[in-house]
Amino acid sequence: MKNALVILISFFFAFSCQNQIDEEKQVEKIDNPFTGKNPWPEIRKKRINQLLPEAMDRAEIDAWMVICRENNNDPMALHIGGENAGGTSFYVFYKSDDKVQSIVFCSFGEVTALKELGLHDSIVSISRGQDVFKLATDFVKELNSGKIAVNMSSSNSTADGLSHSQYQKLAESFGTEWEEKLVSAEELVYEWLSIKLPEEIEIMRKAAEITGKWELEAYETIIPGKTNDAEVAEFLNEKIKAYGYEDGWNPEQNPNVNSGPDRGHSHATEKVIMPGDVIQTDFGIKVYGIWVTDIQRFAYVLKEGEEKAPEDIQRYWDVAKRGHRLVFENMKPGISGYELDKAQREWMKENGSLPVPWSTGHPVGYVAHDVGPSLGGGQEGITPSKAALKPLREGMVFAYDGFYAWKIKGGEKTISVEEMVVVTENGAEYLTAPQEELILIGNEIK
Structure with a gap:
């Protein structure tokens, strides 16, 4: 009988403590304004549609190319929807009829997720063996753009995501007659993110x-x-x-x-x-x-x-x-x-x-x-x-x-x-x- 009483008291003590913990957690939930759905996807979309065109105008940029990849991604990836990139992907933003359009060249395994994201105007699937650099640069050449911004900067680390080897391959794909059009995206990133x-x-x-x-x-x-x-x-x-x-x-x-x-x-x-x-x-x-x-x-x-x-x-x-x-x-x-x-x-x-x-x-x-x-x-x-x-x-x-x-x-x-x-x-x-x-x-x- 004594053992049973001890067990009963222990049970009620544990039950009381658990209730107190649950109540404290409930208070925290009520007091926490950031427990709901993350608003970033919708805000990011609005930033691209509303603020990026103005930023491109102020920075006098006609097209912007961002290269995203797995494990060593560009600092701007999260802002353009490229945070889940696996293979090398190109995100291109360009002026068209007083608007900014976007197109993504990515591996076939990423197409579905990017389409469901609903962030970009066009998604181009790249098959194994295709040269994504050539496809992206050929597209930009057809736009006959003026200044083409790429993420290289000596003073703004957020606008400095392009690696040396990526730049070499990008310049090679464009050719010497286009290389002079490549400029730093520093001003564009500044105008957009600020x-x-x-x-x-x-x-x-x-x-x-x-x-x-x-x-x-x-x-x-x-x-x-x-x-x-x-x-x-x-x-x-x-x-x-x-x-x-x-x-x-x-x-x-x-x-x-x-x-x-x-x-x-x-x-x-x-x-x-x-x-x-x-x-x-x-x-x-x-x-x-x-x-x-x-x-x-x-x-x-x-x-x-x-x-x-x-x-x-x-x-x-x-x-x-x-x-x-x-x-x-x-x-x-x-x-x-x-x-x-x-x-x-x-x-x-x-x-x-x-x-x-x-x-x-x-x-x-x-x-x-x-x-x-x-x-x-x-x-x-x-x-x-x-x-x-x-x-x-x-x-x-x-x-x-x-x-x-x-x-x-x-x-x-x-x-x-x-x-x-x-x-x-x-x-x-x-x-x-x-x-x-x-x-x-x-x-x-x-």
């Missing part, structure tokens, strides 16, 4: 809200004198796993939680968080396997007897925040990233900040450092890059910082108020509420 559709911005807005919210929750776990940077990072890693998301960048360095001197882009260490520390958390998530975020949150750990941050730390925060808002107030279509970066560096210098080597900001979207204008170039002793001199356009999304750097024991410390914004018709708009106050963490060491 603009995000309203639907994409809404997805990134929700993801940004989650990113910032989790960073605040992570700070609530800190016990000064006990918790280390890596444990705060692990809290955020567990959040990503629980919700089925991915890291915004390399998992080894996401998130970067740092309560000591600057470490640049790096991993969180086992450095114990102590009173008087300023903590930086740089964190991003990827949702639907496509869109990423990049947001930072800063906190100060109160010392014994303190109820607020010391005057110097508070001033550093205020100057960094004001530098960030200065950029926000001037961000609008037509202005260059260089102008924005320069304005903030002048503000930093006026207020006694050490110079920082990093640009004020960067595009963010499909990767953390996405294609688009650089908000940089104002650093002393450097020449602004071509991307820094490009004008901002409506629909571009940026993650950018407000800086203040000073000397601390062991090196320097930088507050880099990083938020995500979208450029609108008249200015800019935050994707999630920006951090207004320095987060304060209690000083008890138990």
